[in-house]
Amino acid sequence: MPEYPFSAPDPHEDGQAQPETSDSPEPPNRFEPPGFPPPSQPPLPAMPPQSPPPTSAPPPLGVEHRIEVRPPVPAEPQAPPSDTIEWKRPHPYTLIIEFVQSVQQLIIPIAFLLFQGSGDTESLITEVLPLIAVITPIGFAVARYFTTRYALTEEALLHQFGVFKKNKQVLPRRNIQNLSTSAGLVARATGLVELTISDASQGGDITLRLLSAEDGESMMSLLREDISTPATTSSNADASVSPFDSGASGAATFAPPSATAAFVSDPTYTLALSDLVKFRTVTSSAPVMVPILIAAGAVALYTVPDIVSTDDWSFLALLGPIFGVVLIPAFAPLFSLGGFRLWSDPDRLRIKAGLLTEVQLNARRERIQLVQVDRHVLSRKLGIEAIKFETADVEAGTSHINYLAPAVAADSWPVFASDALGKVELGEADLRRVSPLTARRSLVRFSVGAIPLIALFAAAAAIAPGSNSTVVGAVGVVTLVLYVMFALWFSRRRARRLGWAVGETQFLFRNGVLAEKLVLVRKEKLQVLRIHQSFFQRRLGLATLTLGTAGLGLLGLVSLPDLEEATANRLLLELAEASAATPLARTL
Amino acid sequence: MNQLPVSVKKLWRIGGGISGGIMAFVPAAALGTATTVLDWPAVMYGSMLVPVIIGAVVGVWWAGVKYQNWCWQITDSWIEAKHGVVGRHRVVIPRNRIQTVTTNSGPIDRMLDLETITVHTAGAGAPNLTIPHLGTSTVQDIRVALGQGVHA
Numbered sequence: 001m002p003e004y005p006f007s008a009p010d011p012h013e014d015g016q017a018q019p020e021t022s023d024s025p026e027p028p029n030r031f032e033p034p035g036f037p038p039p040s041q042p043p044l045p046a047m048p049p050q051s052p053p054p055t056s057a058p059p060p061l062g063v064e065h066r067i068e069v070r071p072p073v074p075a076e077p078q079a080p081p082s083d084t085i086e087w088k089r090p091h092p093y094t095l096i097i098e099f100v101q102s103v104q105q106l107i108i109p110i111a112f113l114l115f116q117g118s119g120d121t122e123s124l125i126t127e128v129l130p131l132i133a134v135i136t137p138i139g140f141a142v143a144r145y146f147t148t149r150y151a152l153t154e155e156a157l158l159h160q161f162g163v164f165k166k167n168k169q170v171l172p173r174r175n176i177q178n179l180s181t182s183a184g185l186v187a188r189a190t191g192l193v194e195l196t197i198s199d200a201s202q203g204g205d206i207t208l209r210l211l212s213a214e215d216g217e218s219m220m221s222l223l224r225e226d227i228s229t230p231a232t233t234s235s236n237a238d239a240s241v242s243p244f245d246s247g248a249s250g251a252a253t254f255a256p257p258s259a260t261a262a263f264v265s266d267p268t269y270t271l272a273l274s275d276l277v278k279f280r281t282v283t284s285s286a287p288v289m290v291p292i293l294i295a296a297g298a299v300a301l302y303t304v305p306d307i308v309s310t311d312d313w314s315f316l317a318l319l320g321p322i323f324g325v326v327l328i329p330a331f332a333p334l335f336s337l338g339g340f341r342l343w344s345d346p347d348r349l350r351i352k353a354g355l356l357t358e359v360q361l362n363a364r365r366e367r368i369q370l371v372q373v374d375r376h377v378l379s380r381k382l383g384i385e386a387i388k389f390e391t392a393d394v395e396a397g398t399s400h401i402n403y404l405a406p407a408v409a410a411d412s413w414p415v416f417a418s419d420a421l422g423k424v425e426l427g428e429a430d431l432r433r434v435s436p437l438t439a440r441r442s443l444v445r446f447s448v449g450a451i452p453l454i455a456l457f458a459a460a461a462a463i464a465p466g467s468n469s470t471v472v473g474a475v476g477v478v479t480l481v482l483y484v485m486f487a488l489w490f491s492r493r494r495a496r497r498l499g500w501a502v503g504e505t506q507f508l509f510r511n512g513v514l515a516e517k518l519v520l521v522r523k524e525k526l527q528v529l530r531i532h533q534s535f536f537q538r539r540l541g542l543a544t545l546t547l548g549t550a551g552l553g554l555l556g557l558v559s560l561p562d563l564e565e566a567t568a569n570r571l572l573l574e575l576a577e578a579s580a581a582t583p584l585a586r587t588l
Numbered sequence: 589m590n591q592l593p594v595s596v597k598k599l600w601r602i603g604g605g606i607s608g609g610i611m612a613f614v615p616a617a618a619l620g621t622a623t624t625v626l627d628w629p630a631v632m633y634g635s636m637l638v639p640v641i642i643g644a645v646v647g648v649w650w651a652g653v654k655y656q657n658w659c660w661q662i663t664d665s666w667i668e669a670k671h672g673v674v675g676r677h678r679v680v681i682p683r684n685r686i687q688t689v690t691t692n693s694g695p696i697d698r699m700l701d702l703e704t705i706t707v708h709t710a711g712a713g714a715p716n717l718t719i720p721h722l723g724t725s726t727v728q729d730i731r732v733a734l735g736q737g738v739h740a
Contacts, residue, residue, distance in 0.1 A: 369711075392710065527685045527709040528717070531678040538676065550710035557711075572680055580665040580682035584710075 085158065087149040091192050094210040098144045102137035110136065150208055152222060157197060159206045169206050171197060177367075178393045179223055181216065181360040188358060195219060198393065224362075264343055268419070271340035271353075275384055275407035277331075282378035283386075283515065284330030293326075295479075302472055303464045337406045344419050349389075353401045361401060367392045369549035370521035370558065371404065371417040377514050383410045389420050390551030417520050424520065426508040431499030437540045438498060438562035439491040444536060446487035453483060490514075500560055500571070507547075507575060509560045519558050523578035525549045531568050543568035547575070589659040589670070595700050596721040600651035608647020612639040660719050662733055667707060669717055679717045685709050689734050691727055703727040707734065 103110065113133035140163070148161040157176070159169040178198040187193060193216040195208045211219065281287075338355035349368075351361040368391050375385040387404040404416040414424045457476030461469045493513050500509040510518045528548035537543060544561040545568045551557075563571065616636040623632040653673050660669040666682045688708040697703060702721040709716070722730070 527681070527711055529680045531676075533672075533676045535674045548709065548711055569678075572678070576666050576680045576682055580684060582684075584684050 085151045085153060087151045088215065089149050090145070090208065091210050091212045091215070092145075093187075093190055093192055094148075095141050095145050096186075097210060098141035099137055102140040102144075106137055106140070109133075148209075150206075152219065157206060157223070159208070171206050173223070176223055177364070179220060179360075179362050181220070182357060184357045192216075197223060264345055266343075267341040268344040269340075269342040269405050269408070269416075271337065271406055273334070273338055276334060276337060276340075278382055279379055279384045279386060279407040280330050280333065282382060283374070283376040284326075286326050286330050287378065289326045299460060299472060299475060302468050302475075303460045333400075333406075336400055337403065340401070340403065340406055342404060349404070349420060351401060351403070353403075359401060363389065363391045363393060365420065368420045369525045369551040370519055371413070371420050372520075372558070373413045373516075373518040375410065375516045375518070377516070380410060384408070385410050385413065387413050387416045390549065392550040413518065421506070421520060421522055425503035425506050426501045426520070428499075428508075428510065428518070430501040430503075431508065431510055432501060433495065434498040434500070434560070434562045435540075435542055435564045435567075436495050437542060439495040441536060441540060441542065441562060442491040442494050443487060446483070446491070450480070450483060450487075454480065498560070498562060500563070502571070502574065505578075509558075511558075511560055517558075521547065521549060521558070523575055524582035526575055526579040529572050529576050529579075531572055533565070537562070541565045545571055589661050592655060592658050592660075592719075592721055593702065593723050593726075595702065597652060597655040599696065599700065599702075599721060600655055601648045604647035604649075604651030604654075605644040606647070608650070609640050609644035611647075612641075612643025615639040658720075662730065667717060667730075667734065669719055681707055681709055681717050683734060686734055689731050691731075697721060705730060 110133045113129045113136075143163045144161070147163050147166075150160070151158045152173075154173075156173055157169075157171045159167075159171075161167050176197055180196045180198070181193045182196070183193045187210060191213045192210045193213065195211055195216055197206045197208070208219070335355045336357075336359075337353050339358065340353040341351070343350040348365055349363045351363070353359055353361075368389050370390050372388045372390070373385055374388060379385060384407050386406050387408060388402050389404050390402065404420060405412075408416070414427065418424045454476075457472065457479065461473040461476060463469075464472045490513055497510060497513060497516060500507070502508075505524070506520060506522055508518070508520050510516060526547050527550055530546040530548070532544045532546065533542070534544075541564060542562045543565045544559055545563055546557060546559040548557050616639045619639065620633060620636050622628065623630075623636075650673070654671075657673055657676070658669075658671045660667070662668075662683075664683075666680050667686075668678070668680045670676070670678045686707055687710050690706045690708065691703045692706075693703045700721075701724050703724050704718060704720045705722060705727050706719075707717040719730075
């Protein structure tokens with residue numbers, strides 16, 4: 001790899017050939033920059049059996065005919081004739097859901113009709129209008145229900161819906177990549193589920209609203225078998241190797257799951273809600289924000305005592321929304337993650353979660369991109385950590401329940417990671433520290449952050465009347481001393497905790513100080529690699545390595561800051577070579 | 589490593605000069621306002637041109653530095669770009685990870701026979717690699733080369 005010529009001489013300024021802007025005729029594909037591969041053509045795929053060419057008019061003279069040889073493309077499944085399809089309708093309770101949705105969508109015209117019909121003047125119109133307002137959503141609901149139907153043939157899942165605009169969806173069963181179910185409170189009370197079937201495209205999902213439990217389960221079991229068969233995009237993969245065999249490149253890869261995969265009945269992990277409450281309490285911003293808010297309020301009272309009357313403590317009502325802003329984000333996930341269970345099926349991980357609306361998620365193992373362990377300096381004291389994963393599935397990748405375990409005993413991540421990514425080669429003991437200069441960079445940041453803090457207390461001391469200014473000044477000095485002590489502790493800990501390790505097939509790194517993230521990714525899953533150097537990083541010879549996977553959520557892009565520049569470049573090339581040696585089909 | 593076409597340097601210098609001059613309108617306006625409010629000599633209105641000229645010169649110089657620090661290459665295994673003056677970036681995408689290659693060209697690009705090429709990979713969070721203002725024939729060659737990568 002040549003060294004990067006940031007000050008390389010411009011090859012075009014000396015009047016040499018300028019291939020990009022020359023007006024002279026040029027042969028096609030003449031551009032051959034250094035390092036370009038020789039223009040070799042891949043071997044043509046075997047010709048499929050040719051049927052006799054159709055008799056057609058001969059081509060006009062002088063027209064060169066090119067024969068395009070393409071690999072055989074399996075024909076898209078076509079919907080069988082309507083009379084041979086066994087169509088089904090959603091459960092009749094869907095009428096209620098459709099009625100509620102119709103009311104929501106027609107709320108403005110309905111309100112207008114009711115308002116017009118409530119006038120004092122008695123006429124046929126004023127009596128009929130409220131009737132129309134009631135009948136319209138019922139009519140819409142009935143029409144929607146009776147125009148919605150679905151069928152599962154041997155080739156595809158068919159779905160038809162729409163009153164005015166008729167929609168027909170045909171999802172080939174071999175393209176199905178993910179199944180998920182959702183059931184709200186009403187649906188759970190009546191034993192109904194909403195089933196969403198996804199392919200690799202973002203707009204191709206089919207949502208079957210409110211099936212009976214029997215229909216939903218039979219549909220799920222049938223479609224699960226489809227997911228268990230190799231997808232068309234994985235045709236390059238060798239179906240005979242075991243899930244963690246080595247690929248052609250020597251890198252361990254996943255094989256397509258077995259078509260006869262079974263489904264385990266007992267969950268391998270069940271969330272203890274008390275652990276989740278503890279974890280969310282210490283990892284949210286509440287432990288930091290609540291003391292800060294109290295301290296800020298105290299300083300404000302001392303600085304401007306007139307803003308509060310000793311008889312009127314109604315200002316305390318303001319604390320409600322403030323604490324709500326802090327606490328609600330911390331504990332809202334309890335509803336979505338409550339009742340979390342994880343099943344480890346032979347070919348996938350299956351997850352159910354949700355106190356109110358229960359969501360089920362299927363994540364095929366070969367599509368899981370990385371595993372991330374979230375822990376906090378306080379949660380480590382409690383011995384709890386959270387384990388997340390990232391998958392390339394559209395439905396699962398954008399789900400908010402991308403957890404393997406929302407709260408689990410500390411240091412148990414290798415068990416979950418090996419279940420999701422194969423045998424774990426690396427442990428935290430293998431981590432090598434990043435550059436010790438990261439502590440100096442961190443101190444520079446804290447120094448910059450101290451400027452507004454000093455300015456704030458100086459202004460408060462100047463404004464505060466009489467002896468209060470002394471108190472505010474003393475609080476400022478104490479705060480500054482605490483700030484400096486925290487900065488020193490933080491910077492030293494940062495240099496100790498940030499680290500990385502490279503194994504034969506995996507890359508492990510740890511980032512973060514207060515909120516720590518431990519990320520394990522298989523090298524073959526990397527899609528793009530990036531190095532960034534800020535101005536201060538360049539001065540210290542540091543660089544941030546960012547790795548992109550095919551993950552569709554926020555975890556898809558992960559970064560490790562403050563590597564030594566040479567180390568970052570070496571890692572980038574090593575990981576890029578490992579990624580380039582694996583066919584794309586094995587990584588998605 | 590390949591640099592961008594020379595015409596890009598001219599394009600960026602023109603753009604940098606214009607944008608630098610426009611950004612300098614703020615201090616120029618402040619100078620004019622101060623001249624009016626503080627009743628400075630009328631000749632000071634002429635000094636409003638100074639920040640505009642300085643801004644334009646800095647913009648032209650910056651564009652040249654930016655051009656010098658932009659380079660890219662395609663190897664057997666990946667496509668790579670390096671750029672940045674203050675903060676520096678290096679992006680590497682293995683060729684067999686490329687999902688889509690798109691190009692776009694504005695009116696000025698079309699006048700100069702230039703195109704911007706963007707390489708996309710799988711994953712919503714993955715950053716793309718964009719090489720700006722390449723010659724049309726170069727872009728065509730890259731597309732052919734990367735097309736082989738797609739089917740590898």
